[in-house]
Amino acid sequence: MTRSAQSPAAAVDDATAERLAAALRCRTVSHEEPERIDYTEFDRLLAHLEQAYPLVHTHLAWESFGHSRLYRWQGSADTGTAGAILLAHMDVVPVDGAEGWTHPPFDGVVDSEFVWGRGAIDDKSRVLAILEAVEQALTEGVTPRETVYLAFGHDEEIFGSDGAARMAQRLRETGVRARLLIDEGGVITSGIADGIDVPVATIMVGEKGFATVRLSVSDVGGHSSMPGRQTAVGRLARAVARIQDHPFPVRLTPVTVDMVTRLRGFMAQPRRGGLSLLRVAGPVVARVIAMNPTSEAMVRTTTAPTVIKGGVKPNVLPQLAEAFVNFRILPGDSVADVLAHCRRVVRDDVVRIELDGVASEPSREPAAGPDFEVVAELARQLVPGVAVTVGIVPGATDSRYYDDLAVTRCNFAPIVLTAADLDRIHGTDERISRTDYARLIRFNRLLVDRLAAQV
Numbered sequence: 072m073t074r075s076a077q078s079p080a081a082a083v084d085d086a087t088a089e090r091l092a093a094a095l096r097c098r099t100v101s102h103e104e105p106e107r108i109d110y111t112e113f114d115r116l117l118a119h120l121e122q123a124y125p126l127v128h129t130h131l132a133w134e135s136f137g138h139s140r141l142y143r144w145q146g147s148a149d150t151g152t153a154g155a156i157l158l159a160h161m162d163v164v165p166v167d168g169a170e171g172w173t174h175p176p177f178d179g180v181v182d183s184e185f186v187w188g189r190g191a192i193d194d195k196s197r198v199l200a201i202l203e204a205v206e207q208a209l210t211e212g213v214t215p216r217e218t219v220y221l222a223f224g225h226d227e228e229i230f231g232s233d234g235a236a237r238m239a240q241r242l243r244e245t246g247v248r249a250r251l252l253i254d255e256g257g258v259i260t261s262g263i264a265d266g267i268d269v270p271v272a273t274i275m276v277g278e279k280g281f282a283t284v285r286l287s288v289s290d291v292g293g294h295s296s297m298p299g300r301q302t303a304v305g306r307l308a309r310a311v312a313r314i315q316d317h318p319f320p321v322r323l324t325p326v327t328v329d330m331v332t333r334l335r336g337f338m339a340q341p342r343r344g345g346l347s348l349l350r351v352a353g354p355v356v357a358r359v360i361a362m363n364p365t366s367e368a369m370v371r372t373t374t375a376p377t378v379i380k381g382g383v384k385p386n387v388l389p390q391l392a393e394a395f396v397n398f399r400i401l402p403g404d405s406v407a408d409v410l411a412h413c414r415r416v417v418r419d420d421v422v423r424i425e426l427d428g429v430a431s432e433p434s435r436e437p438a439a440g441p442d443f444e445v446v447a448e449l450a451r452q453l454v455p456g457v458a459v460t461v462g463i464v465p466g467a468t469d470s471r472y473y474d475d476l477a478v479t480r481c482n483f484a485p486i487v488l489t490a491a492d493l494d495r496i497h498g499t500d501e502r503i504s505r506t507d508y509a510r511l512i513r514f515n516r517l518l519v520d521r522l523a524a525q526v
């Protein structure tokens with residue numbers, strides 16, 4: 072798409088693709104161990120953004136929070152309300168096994184169809200698309216009516232406590248209240264939703280919580296010839312098995328009911344008829360949804376034992392065995408509920424049960440806000456015939472820090488992905504098509520125009 076193209080399905084031109092590719096060449100990788108993060112790569116990325124988007128960096132006020140950036144685009148009217156807070160993050164997850172990649176993950180290769188590299192979808196395309204749109208608008212003299220904030224985090228993949236948390240706090244202290252909060256999360260999927268032939272745009276309106284529980288058993292150790300009834304490893308294994316065997320119950324939340332209701336009209340009979348029973352047969356519908364791992368996340372707090380370790384030698388009794396279980400918490404449940412659930416099902420006082428690392432609560436009563444339709448309408452404009460529905464992000468995003476700062480929250484990008492494409496996110500061969508990138512820019516540009524026209 073050239074900067075003024077109108078067709079929603081056009082593709083970005085070489086120069087636009089190259090600006091994104093240059094950003095993908097910056098190895099802005101987040102690691103859990105802070106000493107492994109190379110901040111010079113973040114400096115390179117910030118320098119690239121300043122050079123590639125000169126109008127943004129002269130017309131907007133901006134402030135740094137570590138390597139995060141908060142931009143303020145002054146509105147033409149002083150209404151006391153901000154039009155929007157547009158979030159995105161500049162860091163990416165590490166690559167394990169670069170050999171599997173078609174192009175090296177940090178080479179930023181552009182071909183006739185795609186821009187390839189770690190961060191092409193998650194989430195540098197969104198950072199750059201927002202900047203492309205604002206730069207375009209500034210070129211054309213467009214100003215939003217209400218002030219717009221852009222907030223680009225540098226540590227989303229490691230919980231955002233240094234970037235998003237501080238930027239959100241600054242906005243809170245300044246008394247900012249926005250109509251709309253937009254961040255990553257939902258996309259448009261093609262060929263994934265069972266029984267629906269059209270692409271489905273899932274605009275996420277909140278997110279699940281996150282908690283990792285550490286289970287551990289300590290013992291005096293000794294020789295394995297006189298083990299007693301249970302070793303630390305055996306005891307721990309039993310605790311993990313009990314947690315795995317006692318999942319949280321399936322439950323339909325209001326947002327899941329809304330999700331299914333919005334999709335009903337796009338489904339073929341008899342599935343559609345079945346879903347009209349939603350209110351009377353809710354538990355049955357919830358159980359059907361739970362049968363598929365991707366949709367199961369919508370109806371229960373999920374349980375995933377992820378790490379188990381213990382013991383040093385086959386003939387030595389272990390002194391310590393530990394395991395980690397990751398939970399994604401459904402709205403309505405809490406971090407405290409997860410701990411209580413573990414203690415209840417393990418039923419063994421010798422097993423120590425505690426939270427490990429950062430935990431986050433799920434969104435409180437997520438629902439489509441008053442400006443949801445603005446975003447839904449843009450999705451329909453960009454992908455004619457698309458089915459639009461709501462959802463909640465199964466993982467944690469930076470937007471949880473901003474939840475109280477906006478009336479309507481939408482985690483959404485209008486890129487069209489297949490199941491195979493979804494696997495590329497945090498996986499191998501991450502890439503974005505030139506068409507999707509054009510759509511993403513257009514989405515942000517239309518949103519800016521909308522914010523400019525608002526009366």
Ligand SMILES: [Zn+2]
Binds near residue numbers: 160193194227255
């Ligand atoms: Zn992300």
